[in-house]
Amino acid sequence: MFYREAGDFRTSYTDDSQTFPITFDRYCYFAILAVAFLVIPFLINDYWANAVLVPLLVWSMAAIGLNILTGYCGQVSLGTGGFMAVGAYACYKLMTAFPDLSIVFCVLFGGVVTALVGVLFGLPSLRIKGFYLAVATLAAQFFLVWLFNKVPWFYNYSASGQINAPERTVFGIAVTGPNVEAWAKYLFCLCFVFVFAWGARNLTRGAVGRSWMAIRDMDIAAEIIGVDPLKAKLSAFAVSSFYIGMAGAMFFANYLGAVEVTEAFGINQSFLVLFMIIVGGLGSILGSFAGAAFLVLMPVLLKNLLAGWLGWDTSIATHFEFIIVGGLIVFMLIAEPHGMAQLWRIIKEKLRLWPFPHAN
Amino acid sequence: MNDSAALMDIRNITLKFGGVTALEDVSFDIQEGEVRAIIGPNGAGKSSMLNVISGFYHPQEGGIWFRGERRPAMPSHRIARQGVARTFQNIALFSRMTTLDNIMTGRVTLMRPNLLTHMLWWGRAEREESEHREKVERIIDFLEIQTIRKTPVGRLPYGLQKRVELGRALAAEPALLLLDEPMAGMNVEEKEDMCRFILDVKEEFGTTIALIEHDMGVVMDVSDRVVVMDYGRKIGDGTPDEVRNNQDVIDAYLGVQH
Amino acid sequence: MSQQLLYAIEVSLNGLMAGVLYALVALGFVLIYKASGVFNYAQGVMALFAALTLVGFQNGQIPFAHLINEIFGTQVHHFGWHLPAFLSVLLALAMMVLLAVIVEKLVLKHLINQEPVILFMATIGLAYFLEGFGDLMWGSAIKKIEIGLPYGPSDSIDQFTYDLFGYGFFIDRLDIVAALVAALLVCFLTVFSQYSKIGRALRAVADDHQAALSVGISLRFIWVVVWSVAGFVALVAGVMWGAKSGVQFSLSLIALKALPVLMLGGFTSIPGAIVGGLIIGVGEKLFDFLLGPLVGGATENWFAYVLALVFLVFRPQGLFGERIIERV
Numbered sequence: 001m002f003y004r005e006a007g008d009f010r011t012s013y014t015d016d017s018q019t020f021p022i023t024f025d026r027y028c029y030f031a032i033l034a035v036a037f038l039v040i041p042f043l044i045n046d047y048w049a050n051a052v053l054v055p056l057l058v059w060s061m062a063a064i065g066l067n068i069l070t071g072y073c074g075q076v077s078l079g080t081g082g083f084m085a086v087g088a089y090a091c092y093k094l095m096t097a098f099p100d101l102s103i104v105f106c107v108l109f110g111g112v113v114t115a116l117v118g119v120l121f122g123l124p125s126l127r128i129k130g131f132y133l134a135v136a137t138l139a140a141q142f143f144l145v146w147l148f149n150k151v152p153w154f155y156n157y158s159a160s161g162q163i164n165a166p167e168r169t170v171f172g173i174a175v176t177g178p179n180v181e182a183w184a185k186y187l188f189c190l191c192f193v194f195v196f197a198w199g200a201r202n203l204t205r206g207a208v209g210r211s212w213m214a215i216r217d218m219d220i221a222a223e224i225i226g227v228d229p230l231k232a233k234l235s236a237f238a239v240s241s242f243y244i245g246m247a248g249a250m251f252f253a254n255y256l257g258a259v260e261v262t263e264a265f266g267i268n269q270s271f272l273v274l275f276m277i278i279v280g281g282l283g284s285i286l287g288s289f290a291g292a293a294f295l296v297l298m299p300v301l302l303k304n305l306l307a308g309w310l311g312w313d314t315s316i317a318t319h320f321e322f323i324i325v326g327g328l329i330v331f332m333l334i335a336e337p338h339g340m341a342q343l344w345r346i347i348k349e350k351l352r353l354w355p356f357p358h359a360n
Numbered sequence: 361m362n363d364s365a366a367l368m369d370i371r372n373i374t375l376k377f378g379g380v381t382a383l384e385d386v387s388f389d390i391q392e393g394e395v396r397a398i399i400g401p402n403g404a405g406k407s408s409m410l411n412v413i414s415g416f417y418h419p420q421e422g423g424i425w426f427r428g429e430r431r432p433a434m435p436s437h438r439i440a441r442q443g444v445a446r447t448f449q450n451i452a453l454f455s456r457m458t459t460l461d462n463i464m465t466g467r468v469t470l471m472r473p474n475l476l477t478h479m480l481w482w483g484r485a486e487r488e489e490s491e492h493r494e495k496v497e498r499i500i501d502f503l504e505i506q507t508i509r510k511t512p513v514g515r516l517p518y519g520l521q522k523r524v525e526l527g528r529a530l531a532a533e534p535a536l537l538l539l540d541e542p543m544a545g546m547n548v549e550e551k552e553d554m555c556r557f558i559l560d561v562k563e564e565f566g567t568t569i570a571l572i573e574h575d576m577g578v579v580m581d582v583s584d585r586v587v588v589m590d591y592g593r594k595i596g597d598g599t600p601d602e603v604r605n606n607q608d609v610i611d612a613y614l615g616v617q618h
Numbered sequence: 619m620s621q622q623l624l625y626a627i628e629v630s631l632n633g634l635m636a637g638v639l640y641a642l643v644a645l646g647f648v649l650i651y652k653a654s655g656v657f658n659y660a661q662g663v664m665a666l667f668a669a670l671t672l673v674g675f676q677n678g679q680i681p682f683a684h685l686i687n688e689i690f691g692t693q694v695h696h697f698g699w700h701l702p703a704f705l706s707v708l709l710a711l712a713m714m715v716l717l718a719v720i721v722e723k724l725v726l727k728h729l730i731n732q733e734p735v736i737l738f739m740a741t742i743g744l745a746y747f748l749e750g751f752g753d754l755m756w757g758s759a760i761k762k763i764e765i766g767l768p769y770g771p772s773d774s775i776d777q778f779t780y781d782l783f784g785y786g787f788f789i790d791r792l793d794i795v796a797a798l799v800a801a802l803l804v805c806f807l808t809v810f811s812q813y814s815k816i817g818r819a820l821r822a823v824a825d826d827h828q829a830a831l832s833v834g835i836s837l838r839f840i841w842v843v844v845w846s847v848a849g850f851v852a853l854v855a856g857v858m859w860g861a862k863s864g865v866q867f868s869l870s871l872i873a874l875k876a877l878p879v880l881m882l883g884g885f886t887s888i889p890g891a892i893v894g895g896l897i898i899g900v901g902e903k904l905f906d907f908l909l910g911p912l913v914g915g916a917t918e919n920w921f922a923y924v925l926a927l928v929f930l931v932f933r934p935q936g937l938f939g940e941r942i943i944e945r946v
Contacts, residue, residue, distance in 0.1 A: 131734065
């Protein structure tokens with residue numbers, strides 16, 4: 001009954017390849033956007049911004065980035081934390097070196113620098129495959145974190161070794177720094193995520209995305225039919241790192257405001273983002289959001305439930321978090337290796353036939 | 361040897377894996393517009409030969425002349441760009457992509473995507489996608505696979521997968537199409553369909569085809585000239601009738617003490 | 619001999635000892651990988667879990683005491699007994715076998731014929747689960763292992779080298795024990811996989827699942843055996859590391875260090891795991907000793923990974939791994 005194509009006439013190939021070919025879907029999407037842009041900014045408070053919405057947006061950006069590399073191009077990376085650190089420190093250096101420069105450029109610059117670093121660490125992918133590559137990316141993770149920890153130039157020789165985001169404004173409204181208001185930083189992150197999620201969707205439905213997926217599904221055949229593996233893999237590394245770098249920059253500048261590299265960008269963050277895309281769905285932009293939402297919300301809920309409501313020790317809540325996340329990853333890989341995005345697709349198929357379960 | 365007429369001239373190819381010699385001093389040519397079959401018993405080196413032509417294996421000796429020029433050693437994706445497309449013995453489709461995406465990927469050699477315009481899906485990117493889509497739709501019509509356009513190929517039955525793979529190779533608009541056992545594991549009807557497609561490709565697109573096949577009936581019907589191989593060497597070459605009467609070929613197939 | 623060179627030798631020797639411990643963890647990886655093609659990321663956490671269990675049994679800790687106390691408002695912590703070391707080792711081993719059975723039943727059985735990367739990610743999930751579960755069961759405080767292993771510098775070596783070079787080498791006796799145990803373990807595993815019936819079945823499974831099944835080898839039984847043996851190796855590794863630096867979360871990070879070890883040695887080679895471990899152990903200590911002061915130290919954090927990365931680019935199959943031939 002829902003999700004019927006009936007009445008949706010597509011008269012050009014452009015129409016046929018659009019992101020939401022079904023009218024009902026398209027309206028849902030517009031409705032969600034309207035709520036995100038026009039309603040939430042008026043209702044948001046500090047708790048919701050800091051505990052839920054801003055981290056959700058930042059992690060979504062990182063998850064989209066990793067999904068491009070792992071979900072679309074099939075190259076597993078465990079260096080996400082390190083690449084986020086590159087984005088954060090590049091953004092920080094630019095913010096402090098040119099105080100008048102718009103923060104928008106600083107975040108973008110963080111992404112660009114990370115893309116370059118990503119390409120550098122992506123070079124071995126031409127020779128190394130599968131989990132060999134996954135382990136090789138650990139080199140990026142540990143080396144980069146060590147670098148930002150040991151070279152004082154990166155943190156402007158501050159005594160604490162931390163980096164602090166100075167106040168920067170967009171249209172005269174502070175989006176970083178100590179005096180930032182909840183709605184402002186939320187909206188700033190939302191704009192970035194919206195624009196680049198849309199960009200990622202476009203990339204993955206066209207020729208670029210197809211050569212990534214070809215490499216993922218069968219790399220040797222892909223090369224023989226004419227996909228240049230060098231170009232495909234390195235562009236995936238570049239685009240993926242660009243997104244992850246921007247996520248790192250926002251993580252630092254908008255979300256936390258001050259970070260210390262070993263705490264903020266450790267190996268656990270790499271795993272966290274990997275889990276997001278597994279739970280959400282490998283090779284799906286929507287799945288990146290779903291996975292990020294799940295792994296941001298679940299600990300908050302758990303903490304509220306166990307520590308807040310039952311009054312248990314918070315360390316128990318943390319242990320349960322590990323158990324649930326770990327168990328869920330295993331369960332997800334067994335039950336639905338393509339994650340929540342695939343579940344959603346199945347639900348849509350079912351809804352389309354409802355209430356006639358066997359029609360087809 | 362007349363170089364000008366041969367689309368591809370394969371000269372004195374020797375290919376070794378460690379101590380094993382897979383191909384030994386094999387030479388033959390492929391003329392423009394013909395269907396050239398390579399036959400031989402299992403392990404004769406047919407697939408190795410195809411892999412050498414498509415640049416996946418690099419022979420120790422000998423060379424390949426393509427359109428009258430010697431082809432330098434280059435990675436296989438550049439050879440694809442020169443106009444050599446192929447299918448695989450054990451289907452090598454991109455299993456999680458749809459039929460449409462698989463065939464669109466076949467056109468990768470004809471596209472010059474640009475990250476920025478594709479990200480914005482604006483101007484050239486959108487136009488280019490639509491133009492290529494139109495060409496691909498023609499192939500989909502030609503192979504009669506309209507209904508599975510948006511099905512992930514991993515879910516398709518074997519015969520259809522073979523057809524999609526042919527479509528992917530055709531999409532590249534190749535000068536030379538290599539088919540590695542296009543009819544392996546098919547029933548009679550499917551084989552007949554595939555034969556028809558191969559002959560139609562030759563007629564409609566004028567594509568030169570080199571194929572490996574075990575079904576002798578099929579080979580003798582569709583091909584213009586046949587190369588026979590055994591133990592990595594060429595033992596016969598000529599029209600189907602000539603080959604059929606060649607004593608070495610008969611020995612190889614019926615088995616004679618070596 | 620110059621003082622600097624003697625220092626370097628001492629550092630290398632200590633590196634060798636650390637390398638032995640890396641190799642111990644790596645061994646568990648190789649075993650499981652050879653038999654099932656699963657790259658078991660959880661091997662390090664298994665070591666942690668084994669060590670936690672050992673200490674827990676030995677000290678008579680009540681499992682899930684923390685949780686029970688929170689739910690029922692009780693104050694229970696200990697049964698009030700101390701088990702002898704030998705018995706608690708046996709109990710911990712039984713626990714690891716139980717774990718192997720559970721992992722096979724709940725995880726591996728359902729993931730047959732999946733891509734290696736999917737299996738790898740599943741074991742990352744398993745690692746997280748075990749980490750949370752171990753902490754919940756035994757508490758997350760740092761614990762000490764006391765099963766009668768020797769501690770402290772070896773006086774005899776100190777004396778011996780002092781007489782020889784005029785400089786006493788500082789080598790922990792625990793490290794020497796670890797090296798001996800590792801050597802024994804490798805001998806045992808080699809004999810086990812080469813000459814026992816199960817070992818032969820195990821190699822058959824490693825070669826081809828389907829073919830092994832068709833001649834009547836029970837895949838599931840073999841997996842339980844392999845994971846149990848890996849659990850045993852994990853227990854040994856956990857005890858050694860735990861004795862060295864206390865049983866704590868950082869133990870599971872050794873798993874990460876074992877990965878570059880494997881990449882050097884090749885995933886399928888037991889000698890490779892040992893040699894890789896030694897190279898990494900010595901390499902990172904020497905590198906930090908020679909170049910660390912110039913770049914701010916703590917290069918041990920990344921040296922192993924970068925070394926493995928550089929190495930792999932030139933030899934993707936590792937030192938002892940089989941050459942990869944690609945086919946279409």
